[in-house]
Amino acid sequence: MQNSEAMALSAALLAVAGGLTQRINEGVIARGFEGVRPAHGFAFARLAPDGATVTDLAAHLGVTKQAASQLVDELVRKGYAERRPHPEDARARLVVLTGRGWDCTRAAEEAAAEVVREWGGLLGERDVRTLRDQLLRIAPHGPIRPAW
Amino acid sequence: MQNSEAMALSAALLAVAGGLTQRINEGVIARGFEGVRPAHGFAFARLAPDGATVTDLAAHLGVTKQAASQLVDELVRKGYAERRPHPEDARARLVVLTGRGWDCTRAAEEAAAEVVREWGGLLGERDVRTLRDQLLRIAPHGPIRPAW
DNA sequence: CCAAGTGGTCAAGCAGCTTGACCATATAGT
DNA sequence: ACTATATGGTCAAGCTGCTTGACCACTTGG
Numbered sequence: 001m002q003n004s005e006a007m008a009l010s011a012a013l014l015a016v017a018g019g020l021t022q023r024i025n026e027g028v029i030a031r032g033f034e035g036v037r038p039a040h041g042f043a044f045a046r047l048a049p050d051g052a053t054v055t056d057l058a059a060h061l062g063v064t065k066q067a068a069s070q071l072v073d074e075l076v077r078k079g080y081a082e083r084r085p086h087p088e089d090a091r092a093r094l095v096v097l098t099g100r101g102w103d104c105t106r107a108a109e110e111a112a113a114e115v116v117r118e119w120g121g122l123l124g125e126r127d128v129r130t131l132r133d134q135l136l137r138i139a140p141h142g143p144i145r146p147a148w
Numbered sequence: 149m150q151n152s153e154a155m156a157l158s159a160a161l162l163a164v165a166g167g168l169t170q171r172i173n174e175g176v177i178a179r180g181f182e183g184v185r186p187a188h189g190f191a192f193a194r195l196a197p198d199g200a201t202v203t204d205l206a207a208h209l210g211v212t213k214q215a216a217s218q219l220v221d222e223l224v225r226k227g228y229a230e231r232r233p234h235p236e237d238a239r240a241r242l243v244v245l246t247g248r249g250w251d252c253t254r255a256a257e258e259a260a261a262e263v264v265r266e267w268g269g270l271l272g273e274r275d276v277r278t279l280r281d282q283l284l285r286i287a288p289h290g291p292i293r294p295a296w
Numbered sequence: 297c298c299a300a301g302t303g304g305t306c307a308a309g310c311a312g313c314t315t316g317a318c319c320a321t322a323t324a325g326t
Numbered sequence: 327a328c329t330a331t332a333t334g335g336t337c338a339a340g341c342t343g344c345t346t347g348a349c350c351a352c353t354t355g356g
Binding site: 003007021115132138 | 267
């Protein structure tokens with residue numbers, strides 16, 4: 001594959017990713033969750049299962065813990081998360097989603113599903129599944145990184 | 149396709165996009181182009197064919213023209229682009245890549261190709277081409293948007 | 297039980313964006 | 327041809343989300 005083809009693939013991938021992010025964000029806002037930014041979604045993904053510490057979150061997002069702490073401040077202020085004492089470490093605090101935080105997470109899933117349905121209309125359900133499987137196979141590990 | 153599957157697809161896509169951006173950026177820097185940020189790549193893509201005005205660039209990047217102008221300042225200061233009088237409009241200025249700007253563009257293509265080759269190793273050449281075609285079909289038009 | 301390590305916050309600074317105001321040139325209407 | 331409006335671009339000020347640096351509270355290991 002030539003360099004220019006690799007560039008075309010890259011550009012398409014980044015355009016799709018950017019569009020998806022925007023669409024999910026708009027969809028979440030349209031469902032009544034104001035003041036939510038794309039970055040919050042990645043925090044939600046880490047907090048959802050069982051909560052997480054600020055340091056955990058920072059590592060997951062690839063930012064300093066101060067930045068992660070600030071982001072948690074914002075989520076708390078907006079009612080999406082709360083800080084609880086950590087059950088096993090008195091230094092740490094466990095950040096968990098509130099009911100509204102869970103609602104917002106579900107709204108994001110719905111918004112994502114809406115976009116993916118459109119892709120299904122363009123490619124067919126089968127190819128969308130193929131796409132998902134291929135992306136899962138090449139997805140890097142490590143911290144989530146902004147696409148630019 | 150369930151919402152959670154759509155979310156898995158979305159997360160994988162964004163992870164791949166973030167990783168790709170990072171890898172290209174690192175690759176460009178490793179080839180001797182310092183002080184380059186991912187955002188510059190999208191500017192290069194617009195400037196490369198025949199140059200562009202600041203307003204053009206702003207529309208393409210989805211930012212204000214002031215922000216685009218600032219970005220051009222930076223590219224000029226670093227030797228990647230230059231402002232020329234516009235041949236058909238005395239108000240406008242045509243921003244074009246310098247030789248070094250073209251070199252940097254080629255470096256980005258090489259870096260992208262390197263990553264895509266790795267994907268080829270994981271998926272096979274055939275599936276990478278399929279991936280490219282599918283992404284091109286679902287890629288949105290309009291301005292490039294940061295993935296978050 | 298003390299030394300080093302780890303979780304977290306406070307404070308200051310900075311980079312990249314925005315909004316608002318403005319000038320120069322182009323274009324359209326009469 | 328002349329004026330009114332639109333468009334390309336810049337200057338200036340301000341904001342937001344991040345960083346670095348300093349510090350405290352608690353934990354862990356010799």
